Amino acid sequence: MKIKPNKKIIVGLALLTFALSIIGFGHLNAQAKTTWHTGTPTAIRGTWYYNGAGSNKAYVTYSAHMSKGQYFEKSDADNTYYKLPGYGLKSIKYRYLGQRVYELTGIQYSPKGAKVQFDGKRMTYKVKAISKSKLYFYKGFHTYTKTPKFTVVKANHALS
Incomplete structure (x- = not known):
C-alpha cells in the first residue's frame, strides 16, 4: 500500500x-x-571635551577599565581653563546596542577628599560614538569632541 x-x-x-x-x-x-564585556570599548577610549558656551566646559577620559570626568575651572589670570579633580566609574562593563551605541555600567567613585552623592553605587548610561572625533551622551551635556576649542592649562594661573 x-x-x-x-x-x-x-x-x-x-x-x-x-x-x-x-x-x-x-x-x-x-x-x-x-552580552556584557569587561572594560571600555576601544571606540570611546581617550579624552573627550565638551566645548560649551561660557564657563560650561567639561571633559571625560576613558581608560581600559575606568572613566573620570569633571568641569573645567576658568583660570584667574587669563582666558584659559584647568581640570578639576575628576570622578567617574571604575570596574566598567559595556554592551554594544548596535549603530555605534554602547551601554556602560560601573561603580561610581570620587577623587580624594570629595564625595559624590552616589559614591559606591552602580551607574548605567548610554553613549554613541558618532565618529572617531565625536561622542554623544544621552544624558547631561550631549556632544563631546576629541579637541577642545579652548586653551587647557595644568593649573590655575594666579593673578600677578
Missing part, C-alpha cells in the same frame, strides 16, 4: 521549520546584544 503525502501537512511543516529557525536566529541576535 502506497501512502500519499498530504500537501497541507508538508507545507505546514515547512512553514513551522522556517518560523522556528527565524525565532532561533532572533534569539541569538538578542543574546549578542545583552
Whole structure:
C-alpha cells in the first residue's frame, strides 16, 4: 500500500521549520546584544571635551577599565581653563546596542577628599560614538569632541 503525502501537512511543516529557525536566529541576535564585556570599548577610549558656551566646559577620559570626568575651572589670570579633580566609574562593563551605541555600567567613585552623592553605587548610561572625533551622551551635556576649542592649562594661573 502506497501512502500519499498530504500537501497541507508538508507545507505546514515547512512553514513551522522556517518560523522556528527565524525565532532561533532572533534569539541569538538578542543574546549578542545583552552580552556584557569587561572594560571600555576601544571606540570611546581617550579624552573627550565638551566645548560649551561660557564657563560650561567639561571633559571625560576613558581608560581600559575606568572613566573620570569633571568641569573645567576658568583660570584667574587669563582666558584659559584647568581640570578639576575628576570622578567617574571604575570596574566598567559595556554592551554594544548596535549603530555605534554602547551601554556602560560601573561603580561610581570620587577623587580624594570629595564625595559624590552616589559614591559606591552602580551607574548605567548610554553613549554613541558618532565618529572617531565625536561622542554623544544621552544624558547631561550631549556632544563631546576629541579637541577642545579652548586653551587647557595644568593649573590655575594666579593673578600677578
